[in-house]
Amino acid sequence: xxxxxVALLGFGxxxxxxxxxxxxxxxxxxxxxxxxxxxxxxTTKTRGNLVDAWGIDxxxxxxxxQETGVIPKxxxxxxxxxxxxxxxxxxxxxxxEMTPLELAAGHIATNHVMAALKRGKHVICANKGPIAxxxxxxxxxxKENNCQFLFESTVMDGTPVFSIVRxxxxxxxVTEIKGILNSTxxxxxxxxxxxxxxxxxxxxxKKRGFIEANPNHDIEGNEAAAKMAALANALMGADxxxxxxxxxxxxxxxxxxxxxxxxxxxxxxxICRAFNKxxxxxxxxxxxxxxxxxxxxxxxxxxxxxxxxxxxxxxxxIIEQSPEIEQAGYGVFADLLTIIKGx
Numbered sequence: 001x002x003x004x005x006v007a008l009l010g011f012g013x014x015x016x017x018x019x020x021x022x023x024x025x026x027x028x029x030x031x032x033x034x035x036x037x038x039x040x041x042x043t044t045k046t047r048g049n050l051v052d053a054w055g056i057d058x059x060x061x062x063x064x065x066q067e068t069g070v071i072p073k074x075x076x077x078x079x080x081x082x083x084x085x086x087x088x089x090x091x092x093x094x095x096x097e098m099t100p101l102e103l104a105a106g107h108i109a110t111n112h113v114m115a116a117l118k119r120g121k122h123v124i125c126a127n128k129g130p131i132a133x134x135x136x137x138x139x140x141x142x143k144e145n146n147c148q149f150l151f152e153s154t155v156m157d158g159t160p161v162f163s164i165v166r167x168x169x170x171x172x173x174v175t176e177i178k179g180i181l182n183s184t185x186x187x188x189x190x191x192x193x194x195x196x197x198x199x200x201x202x203x204x205x206k207k208r209g210f211i212e213a214n215p216n217h218d219i220e221g222n223e224a225a226a227k228m229a230a231l232a233n234a235l236m237g238a239d240x241x242x243x244x245x246x247x248x249x250x251x252x253x254x255x256x257x258x259x260x261x262x263x264x265x266x267x268x269x270x271i272c273r274a275f276n277k278x279x280x281x282x283x284x285x286x287x288x289x290x291x292x293x294x295x296x297x298x299x300x301x302x303x304x305x306x307x308x309x310x311x312x313x314x315x316x317x318i319i320e321q322s323p324e325i326e327q328a329g330y331g332v333f334a335d336l337l338t339i340i341k342g343x
Contacts, residue, residue, distance in 0.1 A: 004036070005094070007092040009083045009112055010099040010126075012100075014153070014329060015042070019062055039058055040055065041081075060072060084112060084115060094122045095112065095113070095122070095124070096125075097109050106127070106128070108129075109125070109127040110130040117138065117141045118145065120146070122148045123147065125154065132225075132242055133241045148339050150162075151234070153328045155231060157320060158329065159318060169312075173310060175275070175276055175311055176275045176309040179271070179304070180271065183302040184205070184210065184211050184212075185270045186270065189269065202215060221248055229241055238280075245283045245284070245285060265291060267290055268288070268289055271286065298319075
């Protein structure tokens with residue numbers, strides 16, 4: 001039976017969801033793929049780090065985090081390793097980058113990814129930064145070192161978007177992308193439509209865990225811009241960063257504007273678009289009025305949606321309804337199975 005060693009950079013809700021899937025599907029992975037997955041490193045920003053070449057007991061780590069909030073200590077010499085040190089020195093086959101998004105330029109996660117690729121290691125990236133800011137450079141490095149570089153969980157919480165194009169739309173050219181990609185703004189706009197103030201909706205969303213402590217990046221459109229840069233770069237061959245995108249968030253959308261749109265039979269949604277114009281890929285993000293009959297008007301709450309138009313297969317629309325964190329964990333899990341199958 002083959003053994004594949006995996007290093008996890010980041011172990012928040014996404015990393016823990018992925019770890020639970022590894023434990024749940026351990027027997028099936030071994031039976032179907034004749035492979036055992038051995039996690040040899042876990043790094044976090046505040047909960048401690050762990051490196052064990054023999055394999056980390058994931059169940060023990062998950063239980064310890066639930067009970068104490070930190071990773072259990074079993075090797076004091078290893079506790080001071082940081083994520084870049086792990087990427088550069090630990091012996092692993094696959095690096096999984098799950099650290100928080102750095103919107104300034106994605107340098108931290110990119111450094112982790114490139115360190116692994118330079119060593120000839122496969123990489124799974126759940127962080128939008130490297131794809132949004134440095135995609136072509138990273139893709140070239142992956143090809144140069146004969147490595148797989150996969151990133152299904154960067155958009156729509158692991159819903160198969162990149163893999164559908166890669167594996168099922170062969171020789172199709174993506175000509176347009178349209179989507180509602182930020183669940184926070186979608187949730188806020190619907191709440192305002194229902195008569196609540198933005199402040200009330202945000203407070204409610206934070207309480208229910210839908211909205212982060214500081215939702216400004218969502219409200220201002222920065223997070224959606226990172227996702228669209230990733231999509232345009234990976235699916236349309238663009239070479240852009242979020243700074244190249246014309247984006248407007250929802251901070252100026254008032255209850256009155258939404259009521260006026262409703263009187264016209266419309267709803268307001270934050271729409272992301274990428275399209276070819278004058279030989280280059282253009283991306284625009286901003287609030288739009290849509291007819292209530294439009295398929296995107298039916299995307300409510302924390303759901304998201306994307307339409308991909310190609311030259312050979314027309315337009316395909318995927319709607320992700322009220323995602324759970326397990327879905328993003330599955331995106332990482334599916335990428336790992338793809339790598340295992342190719343090894």
